[in-house]
Amino acid sequence: MNFRLVDLSAEEIAQQLSVVEPLTDSVRGLIDAVIRTEVDDDELNAAREQIDAIVARLRTKQKPGSFGVQFTRELSGLSWGNAAVGARNGIAPPMRIVHHEDGRATCDVELGAAYEGPGGLVHGGVSAMLIDQLLGEAASVGNGLPCFTGTLTVKYLRPTPLGPLSMSAETVRREGRKIFVRGEICTADGPTVTAEAIMVSPKELPSRDQIMKLRAELAAQDGQG
Numbered sequence: 279m280n281f282r283l284v285d286l287s288a289e290e291i292a293q294q295l296s297v298v299e300p301l302t303d304s305v306r307g308l309i310d311a312v313i314r315t316e317v318d319d320d321e322l323n324a325a326r327e328q329i330d331a332i333v334a335r336l337r338t339k340q341k342p343g344s345f346g347v348q349f350t351r352e353l354s355g356l357s358w359g360n361a362a363v364g365a366r367n368g369i370a371p372p373m374r375i376v377h378h379e380d381g382r383a384t385c386d387v388e389l390g391a392a393y394e395g396p397g398g399l400v401h402g403g404v405s406a407m408l409i410d411q412l413l414g415e416a417a418s419v420g421n422g423l424p425c426f427t428g429t430l431t432v433k434y435l436r437p438t439p440l441g442p443l444s445m446s447a448e449t450v451r452r453e454g455r456k457i458f459v460r461g462e463i464c465t466a467d468g469p470t471v472t473a474e475a476i477m478v479s480p481k482e483l484p485s486r487d488q489i490m491k492l493r494a495e496l497a498a499q500d501g502q503g
C-alpha cells in the first residue's frame with residue numbers, strides 16, 4: 279500500500295483544504311453541468327477547449343501515480359484522492375462523515391445527476407461504495423487503525439432517489455482483527471439500503487508502534503533543526 283508519513287500541522291492541513299475543497303466543488307459543478315447542459319454543439323466545443331487548457335495548466339506539475347494515503351504525526355490519514363471521500367476528487371460524492379468514538383459513523387449527503395443509475399435513482403454501485411466507506415470508517419474509528427473491507431453484503435430494499443440522504447454505520451462486535459459492522463442509507467421515508475460487512479484490520483498495515491516510531495523520528499529531526 280502507498281503509505282507515507284507527512285510532516286504537516288493541523289493548521290497547514292486546514293490551509294491546504296481551504297484551497298483544495300472549493301476547487302473540488304468546482305470540478306463537481308463542472309461534471310454536473312456537462313451532464314445537464316442543453317447548450318448547442320459550438321458551445322460544447324468551446325467549453326471543451328477551455329477545459330483542455332485547464333487540464334494542461336494543472337499537468338505542468340504532477341505527482342507520479344496516485345495520491346496515496348498520507349498520515350500526519352497526529353495519525354490523521356489524508357486520502358485526498360480517495361474515490362469515495364477524497365478532498366481532491368471531484369468524482370467522490372460530497373460526503374462529510376462524522377466519526378463517533380463509540381465505533382459509529384454518520385453522514386448526510388446530497389446526490390445529484392452524476393450518481394444516477396436507473397432514471398432519477400442512485401446507481402447501486404454508488405450506494406455500495408458510499409455504505410462501504412461509512413462502514414469502514416465506523417470500524418476504523420472503533421478500532422483506532424484503518425480497516426479494509428473483507429466481505430460486504432448490500433441489500434437494496436427499495437429504490438434510492440437522487441437528492442438528500444442520510445447514512446449511518448455502527449460497530450456490532452469485534453473478533454481479533456475482524457470488525458463486524460452494519461449500516462443503512464435512508465431517505466426521509468426510512469431505509470432504502472441496508473448493509474453488513476466484515477472489516478479486517480490488515481496485518482500488513484504499519485502497526486501503531488511503527489507509526490509512533492516514525493513520529494518519534496520526525497520529532498527528533500525537529501529537535502536537531
Ligand SMILES: CCCCCCCCCC(=O)SCCNC(=O)CCNC(=O)[C@H](O)C(C)(C)COP(=O)(O)OP(=O)(O)OC[C@H]1O[C@@H](n2cnc3c(N)ncnc32)[C@H](O)[C@@H]1OP(=O)(O)O
Pocket residue numbers: 355410411412413414415418419424425426427428429453454455456476478479480481482
Ligand atoms: C479513517 C480511515 C478510514 C478507512 C476506511 C476505509 C473504507 C474503505 C474500505 C475499502 O473499500 S478497502 C478496499 C477493498 N478491500 C480490499 O481491497 C481488501 C483486499 N483483501 C485484503 O487486503 C486482505 O485479504 C484482508 C486485509 C481483507 C485480510 O488479509 P490479512 O492477511 O490481514 O488477514 P488474514 O488472512 O490474516 O485473516 C485475518 C482474519 O480475517 C478473516 N478474513 C480474511 N479475509 C477476509 C475476508 N475477505 N472476509 C472476511 N473475513 C476475512 C480471516 O478469516 C481471519 O479471521 P480469524 O482471525 O477468525 O481466523
